[in-house]
Amino acid sequence: MPENPSRDEIVKARKEVYLGSVVAPRVESRKLFLFSLLCALALFPLLQVASGRFNYWLHMLLFTFLNVTMAASWNIIGGYAGYISLGHNVFSGIGGYVAGALLIFYGLSPFLTAPLAGVVACLFGLLFGLITLRTRGSAFIIATIALVLLTKLGLDNWELLGGTNGVSLPLLPLPARFVKLPFYYGMLLTAVGAVYLSYRIRHSKFGLGLRAIAQDETKAEVAGIPTSLYKILAFAISGFFPGMAGALWAYYLTYLRPTIYFAILGAAEIVLMVLLGGRGTVAGPVLGAVLLVAMNEFFVARFGSTELNIAGTGLLMLIILIFFPEGIVGTLRDRKKLPRLLDWG
Amino acid sequence: MLLEVENVTAGYGAGPNILDGVSLRIEQGKSYCIIGPNGAGKSTLLRTICGLLRPRSGRIIFKGEVLNNLRPDQILRKGICFVPQDRSLFPEMSVKENLLMAGYTLTNKQDLEQRIQTVFEIFPVLKERQSQLAQTLSGGEQQMLAMARALILKPDVIMLDEPSLGLAPLVAIQVFESIKKLKELGMTILLVEQNARKGLECADWGYVLDLGKNRFEGPAHSLLHDPQIEELYLGKRRGTRPQGKTRTLEQGVDGS
Amino acid sequence: MALLELNEVTKRFGGLTAVDRCSFTVEAGTITGLIGPNGAGKTTVFNLISGLLKPDVGKILFAGEEVNGKPPHLITRKGIARTFQIAREFEEMTVLENVITHSPTRGLPDLLKRSVLKEEREKAIALLEFVGIAHLAYEEARKLSYGQKKLLELACALMADPKLILLDEPAGGVNPRLLERIVEHIETLHRQGTTFLIIEHKMDLVMGLCHPVIVMAYGKVLAKGSPEEIQEDPRVLDAYLGAA
């Protein structure tokens, strides 16, 4: 190596290039933007209160929040730890059924029981993790598919909750003008929570360990990381916010039905969102969710066919996998063109 | 000149050069032994010649034709057979089927059957075991099957990578006997061997590699007694050798 | 008391006995060399010690405590670090993160801490400084040259302040100048009290650095002694060159 007297300076310079965003003023502008975005989202319903003509937009936003929650949570196990789950909608389904059952049998509002639904989803994830995480690679993915099918089958046959036909939930007793508002705020909170959790994990020891597992599991184990524990924890944690979101979503839709909550297409879309945005990045899943909701809306409006929608989902996923496996954020970062706004690690 | 390796460099993936400018000249009908300490690049050299690894630079010329960019199956058809270190048998196929697979590039069934019979004559033990699965053979038998498999094609050059590896000494001796038999049959043999003494005994000419480079070469029998080789394997002696004094060693628990 | 002790350890793969009733000790404060021809079972011994494989028979004791059958991460926690023959790195992480991944965490609360703590960063930079690649700390690890990756492995191994370091061919694929540095580092660490067990094929290096040297062949320990003794032992030469 060339003898360079100012190695300290080089280190510092490189560090600044790498951690550019950490240097004070820029962070402030990012934080400012985020803060204003949140404020705008929080204040948006006032328009609805005032005019009553924004129900469609409220619905779209709230649907986006749901997807952001799902994508950001999936990313914890699928992105950071590199364990692909093709059945992640199982968590929101379970959350929905838990909260729905509590509402029907005990009259407890899902707004109160949503965290509990999240915890149940978490425990479910823990159990699944204990069973399957000894396996790696394709066997794990197969197991996640089976998990959805198994859960669906179970609920299809659970007559108490309506079986295949499902069961309707009581409406939230509010006038049509306001009925979406509690859901909107609830889902917004869930999404913010999920993204914040994903951000915190990305920058924690835990996240470092998960990323190590994704890249070389044996080496990670020798580095002193209890890989099995990490994987099981990651899978369980990635179920919490989807469980909560599912509870709210079921109440919002006012019915429980296995075909809706346990469709493979649902799981596919979660995966697609993260792949589109960029696996293993913090901003990617958020970006992917927003883009996919917008695209879906555009195509459904255009062609109005759910069948072609399924084919489109598949085709888009195929194209991304072959041509942009790193997704938007990853590809931009590789080309060093990632805007600071999206660079959260 | 049957086979010429000219200044070849090669390595795995993005890794460093394992071969760092190696040259060989192989003549028809002679046998060669490549020796050198671990990490000298001996196995890598054979893998590069047979096409499992692409050379980064340099040329491999066989019968006047450059082989550099051919696939393994194409090189095989030119007449170079390779018996790798791990023997690469098909564990769940019978001995006979392994030999049938060896003749995969041949299309004449009767011819193939005849060649298998010829090979059985060279390795009678394989004939006895022809319907046994390859994974049930002993280590020495597996090595013989691997060599037999290469013979099916009557190749111009047969390359053997450490045929004695993992074999008990007595079995290794049998394997070396078989190699000598091949030599008597007039085969051109390129042998890589850790067991330098035995390997050189089977060869006409020896190449010594170290760290991916040619170190020196010479007639096999003269290399056998070259003090440089000992040094290569065990390092330079520090100080002069104490004469006539045997030191006692602390033995391992199972030391003999 | 020996820092590490293998007692009649055996490991079979299918029909092949890779390690066959192998016993040896590594005394604290030594740089012990482990040599032997290809296929002697050296790397398998490393995998057994670090817990990646479980012995079929036999015991492995570290500082008097039985560690065979424990998962690798627990063995690492007890103070055994290792490097791999072919350098393995977390390629999409920065060099610094690679080192810090090896920093021990205790209990669940530790998991929530920031991925790179200030004191860890300082320690890791100091280690990278020590092996001479601190200027690359914020590069992605996959961009390093092979030799630099070897140095990174060494820095990683040091992060948890191990009592014993297992080095698998530290000189493999490394140019002579870099090799000199690696040797210097090993000697420095040795003076500071770290024990080493080193698999190496460059005999000049082994003979200059290690004492004692253990020779393995056919999965067994053939001999153990000072470098000079090993060089004199006819059986060792036979193991390498084959019986005449």
Added chain:
Amino acid sequence: MIQLVQVFLLGLTLGGVYALMASGLTLIFGVMRIVNIAHGAFILFAAYLAYWGFKLYQIDPMFSLLFTMPVMFLLGMGIYRLLFPRIAGSRRFTSMTVLLTFSLALIMEGVMGFLYSGIYRSANPPYTTRALLFGPFYLPLAQLYATLLSLVLLGLLFLFLRFTRTGRAIRATMQNRTAAQIVGVNVEQISTLAFGIGTALAGASGSMVSFLFTFFPAKHWQWIGTLLALIVLGGMGSLPGSVVGSFLLAVIAAYLGYFYGPTWSPITFYLALFLILLIRPEGLLGKKLEA
């Protein structure tokens, strides 16, 4: 007692069809390490071919394999050539193949849904309503024919793999890819062929499915769930294992259906999958699950 034997027979006569369905998937995994999530969709596509062949041209679905197999064979080879060489060197090959075939399954599901709508369909040649009676037992003819035909096809597959040069090359590639290269097998070519044969087997399965079950575009998920359980149980990449697994689970599922009602019988497959992952991840006859 008679009932129990009857259930056993019914399960057994489905086992052959399951085995045929699983064999293609196993072949593809064994040779190329690709978990083909689209296999169920391939079967379904072929089932539609057979169905329309019956509806429009009155071709007996059993004979439809004369065209479903060649069509699927070519389709499979085309898809393989188009997609897989591009990801050959990718670092996370396994998960890439799963995601890729997963998206393929979605595409096929969508296209079939668009073309044929979500209506439940089933071909109904005359033998679907008849049964073979002997003593106190009966066997539905459709199920019997399908399983016999499946067994014949599996037998042909076995003979092909066992006694032909190409078949041997496929087995060789399954057992040791490098060794196959060393003896001169062009493994890329063999992989393409094996993928083609795998999908052709899906084609044949589709022909059987067309008159055995009712189907609709999203049905393939249920099948792929069943098939994945079968190949994990059999030990991934082991053909004998998947055949044994198929018969075993078909019979267990039949009993479960008999005791707890038909809607519960598919649960056999998923429970078996989790159980096997928990107890013996390498499967019944498999050696080691790849990392």
